Amino acid sequence: MSQILFRNLNLLDPRWNEPRGGYEVLVEGDTIKEVSARPIKTAKARIVDCGKRTLMPGLIDCHVHVFLVEVNIRNLENVPLTLLTARAADLMKGMIDRGFTTVRDTGGADWGIKTAVESGLIPGPRLFISGRAIGPTGGHSDSRRRTDQGAPCNCCNAMVYCMAIADGADEVRKLVREQMRQGADQIKIMCSGGVASPYDPLDSLQFSEAEIAAATDEARNFGRYV
Incomplete structure (x- = not known):
């Protein structure tokens, strides 16, 4: 199953008062597999550099x-x-x-x-x-x-x-x-x-x-x- 790794982003979690930097998000197929404040290791994911844009849950x-x-x-x-x-x-x-x-x-x-x-x-x-x-x-x-x-x-x-x-x-x-x-x-x-x-x-x-x-x-x- 294909993977996409989002890096260099600000993560908006509804539990927080504001977006936070330093997070990575790994998506496998149509599932969010991992959210981490540390670098995510994966050999097969397509890397997407978000350019410090904000990543958030769908509205x-x-x-x-x-x-x-x-x-x-x-x-x-x-x-x-x-x-x-x-x-x-x-x-x-x-x-x-x-x-x-x-x-x-x-x-x-x-x-x-x-x-x-x-x-x-x-x-x-x-x-x-x-x-x-x-x-x-x-x-x-x-x-x-x-x-x-x-x-x-x-x-x-x-x-x-x-x-x-x-x-x-x-x-x-x-x-x-x-x-x-x-x-x-x-x-x-x-x-x-x-x-x-x-x-x-x-x-x-x-x-x-x-x-x-x-x-x-x-x-x-x-x-x-x-």
């Missing part, structure tokens, strides 16, 4: 949307799935370049984009996905115009991955099960208003206690959380 972002590539969410209706994937790949590369190695996607990313990253097809951080964010009619996950009637058809545009509407505990339960079937690591539900939805006040209460309980019960049954 974690607990709230991202790799598929929400438009500020105005309704514009996603005009984004084909192929373009969505390309733009998401560019967004995730930016995350890696900024030092984020793990992110929790809270609505949008699916098992396909997660698998692409894990397989090395797309550079990006480790993804924990929620699938589609679930909310009630007229709530934060309902992007329809006032003139729209019935359920929207988003099967061929970027909206298909982002949000889903459920009313009543049974519908919530079914949608949670569907996200689990699709490989969700956690579930995102919309319990109140949001800035990206046009018609619901920020302080509005949306899901009932029974609907929230249905979501948390089903997630718990799968060993996941909401």
Whole structure:
């Protein structure tokens, strides 16, 4: 297994108040094998001189949307799935370049984009996905115009991955099960208003206690959380 030895660096450990010099870090494959304040002896490692730059653990972002590539969410209706994937790949590369190695996607990313990253097809951080964010009619996950009637058809545009509407505990339960079937690591539900939805006040209460309980019960049954 290939080894990389990082030398001449300042090490940032979250337990310390500031970076410390004089450390070396040996990485074998995808595992940090050794961190030492003394020279690490190895015959087969590729040596990287860090030039006294700072080496630190990867950052974690607990709230991202790799598929929400438009500020105005309704514009996603005009984004084909192929373009969505390309733009998401560019967004995730930016995350890696900024030092984020793990992110929790809270609505949008699916098992396909997660698998692409894990397989090395797309550079990006480790993804924990929620699938589609679930909310009630007229709530934060309902992007329809006032003139729209019935359920929207988003099967061929970027909206298909982002949000889903459920009313009543049974519908919530079914949608949670569907996200689990699709490989969700956690579930995102919309319990109140949001800035990206046009018609619901920020302080509005949306899901009932029974609907929230249905979501948390089903997630718990799968060993996941909401």
